[in-house]
Amino acid sequence: MTNPVGTPTGGFHEGELAVQREAGVVRDAARLAAMLAPADLRGGVTRFLAGRTFAAITARDADGGLWTSPLTGPPGFLRVASPATLDVRALPAEGDPLRHLPEHQPVGLIVVEFATRRRLRINGTLSHTTGGSxxxxxxxxxxxxxxxxQNRHLRPAPVRASGAEPVRRGHTLTQGDVDLVRQADTFLVGTTHPQRGNDASHRGGPPGFVRVEGRELWWPDYRGNNMFNTLGNxxxxxxxxxLFCDFATGRTLHLSGRAALDWAHHHLPGxxxxxxxxxxxxxxxxxxxRLLPLRADSVTAAPDNPPLTDRPSVP
Known part of the structure; x- marks a missing residue:
């Protein structure tokens, strides 16, 4: 396996600190450093996890490629086994790039409850897989x-019939892929750090906030908690x-590649x-x-979504 990980020692790493300095928010971020203390899954965290039906995991496949994939199940599929151990009674769907997850690797998990607009970030090590867990x-x-x-009420949906719609693997976005990205109001992003391991995070905005220009995607970085976990990685x-999910149809688009943060775009379109x-x-x-066995019939936009300042480009 690639990307060995050590045990996090707490506090921000060098990448997070560098972005905080450039953004001028070091003092604001320092107030949140205690959140990075060793995990304690008791109390409210246990109750939150017990009721959830959707999560996304960032990990590497057997070839070392980094992917972010959905994990879904009925309430209770995320079970706290100890204050520092989580059992996930689900695997990525058949055909998903992380279906056969190698053990003993760092993973990041983001657990989202769209109906109440709550989320929990979990980082650790996949110690083993047993059957479907x-x-x-x-x-x-x-x-x-x-x-x-965005506010959504997710419900279970029938699993795609075997062979009904084959999974497509490739290197180039189709027009259908571009349309899915441009219509998306939500995506999940996975990143990695050589010592701290993998991380999964949520991004949301109005439809069209992710732009597609030629073979490249880009999106504006919104104001947040100033920790800059993703950008620091x-x-x-x-x-x-x-990971893009169409919650109306169950369509999914997994992308693995390279990303970079650009600065100095103040007051420019986008x-x-x-x-x-x-x-x-x-x-x-x-x-x-079509690998998401959940659907939502309607969506209510988050009240803090910034309006778009340009129109998506036409390739």
């Missing part, structure tokens, strides 16, 4: 704010993975939240299918 030794677990989470390693920051992503591999 994963066991994660958790190093960190902390909540993120409800910003930019990209500062040290550009490897990234994106600087929707006025930060001057945008992330550019170049996909290198993709997996597309």
């Amino acid at each position: 994963l066991r994660i030794d958790v190093a960190q677990a902390y909540g993120n704010c409800p910003q930019y989470i 990209l500062r040290t390693d550009p490897t990234a993975a994106l 600087d929707d939240d006025g930060t001057g920051r945008r992330v550019r992503f170049s996909p290198e591999r993709l997996v597309a299918g």
Whole structure:
């Protein structure tokens, strides 16, 4: 396996600190450093996890490629086995790039409750898989704010019939892929750090906030908690993975590639939240299918979504 990971020692790593300095928010971020303390899954965290039906995991496949994939199940599929151990009674769907997850690797998990706009971030090590379950030794677990989470009520949907719609693997976005990205109001992003391991995070905005220009995707970086976990990881390693889900149809688009943070875009078209920051992503591999066994019939936009300041480009 690639990307060995040590035990996190707490506090921000060098990439996060560098982005915080450039953004001028070191003092604001320092107030949140205690959130990175060793995990404690008791109390409210246990209750939150017990009721959830959707999560996304960032990990590497057997070839070392980084992907972010959905994990779904009925309430109770995320079970706290100890204050630092989480059992996930589910695997990525058949055809998913992480269906056969190698053990003993760092993983990041983001657990989202769209109906109440709550999310929990979990980082640790996949210690083993047993049958249809994963066991994660958790190093960190902390909540993120409800910003930019669209309100949805997810319900189970029939699993795609075997062979009804084959999973497509490739390197180039089709027009259907581009349409899915441009219509998306939500995606999940996975990043990595050579010592701290893998991380999964949520991004949301109005439909069209992810732009497609030629073979590249980009999106404006909105104001957040100033910790810059995702951007700090990209500062040290550009490897990234994106997951787009169409919650109306169950279509999914997994992208694995490289990303970078650009600065100095203040007041330019696309600087929707006025930060001057945008992330550019170049996909290198993709997996597309109908791999999400959940649906939502309606969506209510997050009240803090910034309005678009340009129109999506036409390739």
